[in-house]
Amino acid sequence: MPAHIAGTLHATPAPVWLPYPDDVNALLPSLWSDNVTKTDDGVLTIAGHSVTDLAEQYGTPTLVMDAADFRTRAETYLTTFTSAFSPEKGLAGADVFYAGKAFLCTAVARWVHEAGLGLDTCSLGEMMIARAAGIPGDRVGLHGNSKSVAELEYALDYGVGRIFVDSLDEITRLEAVAAAKGVFAPVMLRVTVGVEAHTHDFIATAHEDQKFGLSLADGTAARAAQMVADSAHLRLDGLHSHIGSQIFDISGFQVAAARVLAFRAEVMAEHGIDLPDVDLGGGFGIRYTSQDTPIPVAEMAEELAAVVLKECRGLGTNVPRVSIEPGRAIVSPAVFTLYEVGTVKEVSTDSGTRTYVAVDGGMSDNIRTALYDADYSCTLANRASGAEPAIVRVVGKHCESGDIIVRDEYMGADVTAGDLVAVPSTGAYCRSLASNYNHLPRPGVLAVEADRVEWIVTPEDHSQMFATDPGMVGGEQENR
């Protein structure tokens, strides 16, 4: 049975932000990476490769990365911030560290390094990837609110350039590790600036009542600075603030920068030291759907440079070198997830009929909708639809009713089993948060360029997934 046409009495209403499409087959260009387009017959292509061919050869679900687009975004962040913070403009230069938590594998780490960016890590595993990719330790940062002794030892052996200290306990632990090795540990203090970022609670990180950072308000940050300054094995290089993620309001960053710089002035005066670095974190919002209005990179860079200059002048301090840590803004728009439709079902709700399009993945490859109420968009990817647009909900195949990938989107009402659906901007926090829920192997990440298609993360097979279950090793190991 075809889905109800949107706008009839019996279809569920569209959310107010979602406009009825002029052409349901058209791509909203700002949601897709540079090299993605559609052919006249409605087939999605990336760098000249059709997704129908990719699906046939590589399977679904697959995260498909526009590798050239990723590299361009990384380079754009670096050149834009370097230019905005240049010494000719009275500033002291800028660094960009890609936040590997968004998505990391050795290929991505290499591309980031080749583009001139540093890499932020927050675990032993992420540092191991950075090292395997050939990134020198001094281009790597280590974050984390509960770093183990093993992680701190590894960081010092690797020569990690900045260890972001997040608690007083960690200062004691790091000092002991550095003392045992007879080295200086380079420390940045992660401070909590008390900014309420307007984003989902679970991705806001600079208000007081959450686990990250050292509070400016209650004096913990000042105590931490004292401890590091007094230590014979720790070197205080600077301060760090990260107010949260998917932020569209520049004022949060401006207030955070002003508070960090004021605290920097106090620490420098109190301890008679210079703090050459200030890291203003990541969190720059991106466009997942037409309702999102990201701040252009150049505007963000210019505004932050202006605030740093103004505050330092007002405080009478020198200007620090500034770094930022974007993850999502670099990788997310470069990737879409390609799914095959398994079933289409119409369900009666209080507000009308809703069409559920169930695909061959779900919350195990994209938990963000369930975790953060994230909104995504999607398109029918293997053909053009001549049917009326209908509101659909794209769901996964897991045993949870919250297993939703795209809450609301228009799609041709004739969408059917066997069709391909592509969901844009899934590069960040999808594969990196993937799970084996319901014992589904995690999907691979396919890097696509005009002359090259290659796995940068291979799809997990059942034998790899079962390798941790002694009862399955050597047993049934059917691949997908």
Ligand SMILES: Cc1ncc(COP(=O)(O)O)c(C=O)c1O
């Ligand atoms: C300390 C820190 N820096 C950078 C980031 C990257 O944020 P985003 O991917 O939103 O840019 C995060 C994200 O959680 C973070 O915790």
